[in-house]
Amino acid sequence: MPLIIPPYIPEGYEEDVVDLDGGDIRGLVIGKSVRLWWEHGVPCPCRTYRTINGRTNATGEPQQTCTRCGGAGIMYVNGQQIIGAKASTQDSLKLYAELGPHAKGTMLVTLLPEHVADHLDRYTLLDGCRTHSELRKRKGTVDRLRYPVLTREFTSGSEDDASVAVQRSIGVQFCMASDAEGTVTDVELVEGVDFEVNADGRIDWTLGDGLGTAPAVGEHYSIRYYARPRFVLEDHIFLTRDLYVRDNGVLCLTAMPVKALLVLDFLGGEPPVADDNPQPTSAME
Ligand SMILES: [Zn+2]
Secondary structure, three states: OOOOOOOOOOOOOOOOOEOOOHHHHHHHHHHOEEEEEEEEEEEOOOOOEEEEOOEEEEOOOOOOOOOOOOOOOEEEEEEEEEEEEEEEEEOOHHHHHHHHHHOOOEEEEEEOHHHOOOOOOEEEEOOOOEEEEEEEEOOOOEEOOOOOOOOEEEEEEOOOOOOOEEEEEEOEEEEEEEOOOOOEEEEEOOEOOOEEEOOOOOEEOHHHHHHOOOOOOOOEEEEEEEEOOEEEEEEEEOOOOOEEEEEOOEEEEEOOOEEEEEEEOOOOOOOOOOOOOOOOOOOOO
């Protein structure tokens, strides 16, 4: 006989009823939100086949030449703009000290219930900016960096008079290459002179090739630039948060906002996806 243990519900208590107002909580998320670009991360169906002793079998590995995942095994689909309420963001200096640029930065975000996430999902903070530095080996006329370069428009003071407002538009903050022997050139490469940032947020070396200042294909360069912070989902807090709420005397199962812990994206390679450089599709109202 199955062991059945009924819950103890003292008289006067209602079962499964809370006093939260779903509408109010939704309003709080909407009222304190920022724009995010949300991409669903799903396993890529590509597989590597090998023939051994006349028998062909899938190895279980993604294809290193796959055009959807680039060998990472994850592809991103359904890219779209959503909103979320940011609770906190931080970059972990301790991990940075141990692991270098693979530091584990986190962001806690509250999302509307229609945006329930899954592990592997990727979030780009459209209303955010961070600085990223990296070492690259030139691959071609156009180079893709770890993140798309964000051209940041902002106001600063003039160099002569801090009370005079100057509009600035900056993507790359610093760039310097080494030569074929690996020796640093000591020549700073300047955006708009030696290279340009194209619409995909990538480095186009055409200008520097014309001037003879660009590094040759295969040579290294160091680059520091603005980028939108990109995160992947690490943890669902309240994976599902649907509750019974009494509304004008009627008991309704109400979907509540969900909380997600996001970490800065340093997963594997750089999957080639359509929405590599997401842009806001609508303004906040
Ligand atoms: Zn693939």
